[in-house]
Amino acid sequence: MPQILIDENVPKTVMEWLKKRRLNVLRVSEAGLRGAKDETIAKYAIKNDMIILTLDTDFAYIYHNVFRGSLTVIVVRVKPPTPANIIEALNTTLKKIKLDEFRKKLAIITKRKIRII
Numbered sequence: 001m002p003q004i005l006i007d008e009n010v011p012k013t014v015m016e017w018l019k020k021r022r023l024n025v026l027r028v029s030e031a032g033l034r035g036a037k038d039e040t041i042a043k044y045a046i047k048n049d050m051i052i053l054t055l056d057t058d059f060a061y062i063y064h065n066v067f068r069g070s071l072t073v074i075v076v077r078v079k080p081p082t083p084a085n086i087i088e089a090l091n092t093t094l095k096k097i098k099l100d101e102f103r104k105k106l107a108i109i110t111k112r113k114i115r116i117i
Contacts, residue, residue, distance in 0.1 A: 002072070002099055005031065005045050007054035010076075013083040014090070018053075021094070026050070038062055046070050051102060055081050063106040063117075074107045085111065 003024040006015050018025045028034065033041055038058050045052045051072040052059055059073045074093075078085040093109045097116075106117040 002103070003048070003050045004099075005041070005048075005050040005052050007041070007052060007056060007059075008034070009055045010053055011083045011086065014086050017083075017087050018090070023099070025053075039066065042067055042071050042073075045072070051099065055086070060106055060108065069104055071106075072102050072104055074102060074109060077108055077110050 001024060003026060004018065006018075006025055006027045008028050012027075015025055015027060028036065028041055031044060033044060036044075038056065039062060041052065042059065042062050044050075046067060051074060053074050053076070055076055057075055057077075060075055063071050063073050076086050076089050078089050089109050089111045092111060093107075093114050097114060102116065108115045108117075
């Protein structure tokens with residue numbers, strides 16, 4: 001199962017929820033990337049074969065324009081971006097799709113939709 005690199009904008013309670021689901025997660029800060037540019041985080045994720053989990057749509061831009069086909073990104077788009085809403089969107093997604101199916105793709109998820117590019 002791939003490791004998930006949790007962006008700084010994702011609440012810690014979401015990371016704890018993912019850990020309880022026995023997913024392999026690592027916060028950007030734990031990887032020594034606190035405050036790093038998105039492109040640096042993307043390069044780290046590629047090098048270590050990780051999935052980036054973020055609320056930041058800039059990673060979608062980076063995927064499309066720089067690292068298409070080599071980076072795996074899951075962007076969670078919920079309003080408001082509370083831990084409960086983020087967890088609901090992730091829970092719905094993980095019931096339908098295995099993490100391995102996201103490899104080298106961009107996924108944009110909401111509470112009701114999953115868009116994989």
